[in-house]
Amino acid sequence: MYEFIKKLVKSIVPTSFIRKNDKLLRLFVSLSYRGNAYECNICNFTMNKFIVLSNGNKLCPKCGSLPRTRRLWQIIEQEVSGKDILHFSPSKSMRNKIANSNPKNYITTDYEDEFEADKKHDIQAIDEPDSSFDIVICYHVLEHIPDDKKAMGELYRVLKLGGKCYIQTPYKEGEIYENPEITTPEGRLEHFGQSDHLRIYSVPGLKSRLEEVGFRVNVLDFEVLMETRFGLNSSETILEAIRHR
Numbered sequence: 231m232y233e234f235i236k237k238l239v240k241s242i243v244p245t246s247f248i249r250k251n252d253k254l255l256r257l258f259v260s261l262s263y264r265g266n267a268y269e270c271n272i273c274n275f276t277m278n279k280f281i282v283l284s285n286g287n288k289l290c291p292k293c294g295s296l297p298r299t300r301r302l303w304q305i306i307e308q309e310v311s312g313k314d315i316l317h318f319s320p321s322k323s324m325r326n327k328i329a330n331s332n333p334k335n336y337i338t339t340d341y342e343d344e345f346e347a348d349k350k351h352d353i354q355a356i357d358e359p360d361s362s363f364d365i366v367i368c369y370h371v372l373e374h375i376p377d378d379k380k381a382m383g384e385l386y387r388v389l390k391l392g393g394k395c396y397i398q399t400p401y402k403e404g405e406i407y408e409n410p411e412i413t414t415p416e417g418r419l420e421h422f423g424q425s426d427h428l429r430i431y432s433v434p435g436l437k438s439r440l441e442e443v444g445f446r447v448n449v450l451d452f453e454v455l456m457e458t459r460f461g462l463n464s465s466e467t468i469l470e471a472i473r474h475r
């Protein structure tokens with residue numbers, strides 16, 4: 231229902247208006263969700279329930295945060311203050327959260343203009359100096375990139391020694407699935423799960439590609455057996471890629 235209404239509003243109201251009045255629109259939506267059973271750790275809204283999307287993801291009615299955003303914040307919350315951060319395709323909720331958490335320098339970037347951001351970097355040739363960032367956030371980006379190996383090399387280059395890149399993509403079991411002959415949106419949807427995805431990674435496949443460009447990679451696996459106050463997904467994997475030399 232929520233997705234239907236959102237689609238309807240988007241088809242009627244100009245994007246610029248929605249972006250400008252997003253906060254007010256969400257405040258209006260969130261009124262009927264007020265309560266104490268659940269909490270968003272991004273905007274601190276407490277509610278009787280999350281909005282449940284058709285894929286099962288729980289959306290915060292007030293700031294629009296997704297489970298993966300709330301999980302990532304749990305991980306980086308203590309690391310953000312005083313740090314140099316580069317954030318690809320930032321959700322609005324996380325962008326505001328990080329910007330308000332005292333980073334030293336926080337640069338947001340989005341190539342497709344899908345998200346509001348400061349810059350429009352091509353991840354295959356990031357226009358930033360070497361060794362510039364303590365933290366890079368690269369969520370649901372690499373599966374869209376033609377030369378992902380080059381992008382990974384660029385992520386490595388812009389990180390400082392000891393810096394971390396948090397990476398997430400959709401995953402499958404086994405090997406990475408790629409097929410350069412599949413170039414149409416319909417074909418990509420059928421083979422890779424989304425019309426603008428160029429491959430489906432597997433966790434071991436992505437890990438080893440990252441290692442090939444020099445990263446040391448920790449696979450962070452999260453399993454939640456009970457429903458959580460923060461509406462996290464029951465299973466989630468994040469790759470923490472560290473520039474260690």
Ligand SMILES: [Zn+2]
Pocket residue numbers: 270271272273274275290291292293294295323
């Ligand atoms: Zn929220």
